[in-house]
Amino acid sequence: MNSELFFEDKNRVFRVRDLTRLVRQLLEGGLPLMWVKGEISNFTNAASGHWYLSLKDEQAQVRCVMFRNRNQFLDWQPRNGSQVEVLALATLYEARGDFQLTIEQMRPAGLGALYEAFERLKRKLEAEGLFDAARKRALPVYPGRIGLVTSPQAAALRDVLTTLHKRMPAIPVVLYPVPVQGEGAAAKIAQAIAAANRRAECDVLIVCRGGGSIEDLWAFNEEVVARAIAESEIPTISGVGHETDFTISDFVADLRAATPTAAAQAATPDRATLQQRMQQAAQRLVRSQQGQLQRSMQQLDYLQRCLVHPAARAQQQRQHLEHLRQRLSGALAYGVQRQHWRWQTASRRLIAIRPDLATQQQRQAELAVRLRVAAQRLLSQRQERLDTLAQHLSYLDPRQVLARGYSLVQDEQGRVVINSAKLKAGDELNITFARGSARVGVREAGKA
Structure with missing residues (x-):
């Protein structure tokens, strides 16, 4: 809308809608994006995700809005009373006729240069691939030794050592003492990381310090520290600041921990969990051994039933020989009886045909003698055979051998x-x- 057309007719009566639209166009066209500094008040986080607030100083205030598509990129939460600097466009909300600022970016007041340096280095290292998940290494599950890069006077050191002692007191800890803030701190932190890699005495390295302002944590935003962590052959955990604090070392490290205590927890297995697993494994081993023992006992019982003692086997042989003797005696008796039956049959036939009685009687006597002799001879042979078998059996008796x-x-x-x-x-x-x-x-x- 051309504002000059409105002013050609000085007697023209404007509608409110036209006036507010004209003012909005004048503001947006006449004022560029600008940085504005002030204190936050009346901050509201709407259900839509948009932020509504007022920005004020000692003499004035202005309404502001920061839409969700912009505020979602902030890694910190504004609060009432915070001094901030906002990159905003001056505009007019036509529905209420309110002058307001539409915020594009927001940063804590006085830290603009640091945040710009932070973002600049972050973009640079990210473009080089130092933040890629593919280059990050898994931490050892059971580290043999843990290295700490921090200040001996830092409260974070006590928190880390306490946590390590509770979780796994048997793991030794190597301290690489460095200043964690102030001039030259970044270079000394990088040197300590390089020294830990040269000495190669640790399986995992924790770079940590407690919370503080962005100036306090700035050593961990320096490029020299980021590259030392990236070049480290030892898997590295970054535990710098509190949960809401982010540093360049967090993005480069193999693992970012929200706090130093969380870094200690990530570096070590939990002793209680390991003890529970060992108890469960021991119980499974005991059950397996008991099952194997029971199966072996059953197999032994089966083999014992199958195994026959030599004395028992000899007894079985004697019983078998006795059975054979009884069968032999029965066979002999049956033979004698059979011969007797034949003799009787022959006698009846002789009586029937009335042969020469004297001759037949003589022959009968001879046959009877021959029969007795044959029977005695056969009995004697079988008895000798029985004695021989008994003698052979005695030879098999281990006691006879001894x-x-x-x-x-x-x-x-x-x-x-x-x-x-x-x-x-x-x-x-x-x-x-x-x-x-x-x-x-x-x-x-x-x-x-």
Whole structure:
């Protein structure tokens, strides 16, 4: 809208809408983006995510708005009473006719140069890839030694040492003392990180200090510290400031911890959790051993049932021989009876045909004699066979072998010794005789 057209007719009556629109255009077209300094008051965080506030000094105030698409990039939360510097555009909210500033950027007052340096270095290192997640390394699960780069007088050191002692007191800690603020602090921090890598005595390195203002934490925003952390071969944790504080070292380190205490927690496993895991593993091991023992006992019982003692086996053989003798005796008796039946049959046939009685009687007597002789001979043979088997059985009796002068030699594990080449001087042997046993030592072992 051209403002000159409005003023050509001095008698023209403006509508409020036209007037406010004209004023807004004049403000936005006549004033560029500018930095304005003041104190925040009446701060409101609307449900839409937009921020509404007033910016004031000792003599004036102005309404301000910072829309969500702008305030979401701030890593800190404004509060009433905070002194800030805002990059804003002067405008007019036509619905209420209120003059206001539309804020594009906001920073704490007096720290503009530091924030600009912070953002500039952040963009530079990010472009070089120092913030990439792909280059960050995983921390060791069970570090053997932990290094601390901090000030010996810092409260953060006590917090870290206390946390490490509670979580895992057995892990040794190496302190690399450095100043954490002031002139030259950044260079000394970088030198300490480089020294820790040269000495290679730690598995993880914690770079930490407690909270403070941006000036106090500025050593950890220096490029020399960022590059020392990036070049570190030891995985590094950055625990600088409080939870809301962010430094360049946080972005470069392998892990950013919100506080020094959180850094100590991230560097060490929890002893209580490890003890619980060990207890669970021990319980599983005990259950496994018990199960294996029970299976072995069952297998042993099965093998014991299958194993027959030599005496029991000899008893079985004797029972078998007795059974054979009984069968032999029965067979002999049956043979005699059968011959007797045949004799009776023949006698009846002889009587029936009335042969020569004297001749037949003589022949019958001869046959009876032959039968008795044959029966006695057969019985004698079977008896001799039985005696031979009994004698062979006696030969198998270990006690008979020992009675003939032999002995049973066993080593300390109960194994039978049959080869002298396996013996050496000093071995102890157990010798079993027919009567009793003796325990002897080997003085000299001969070749087999």
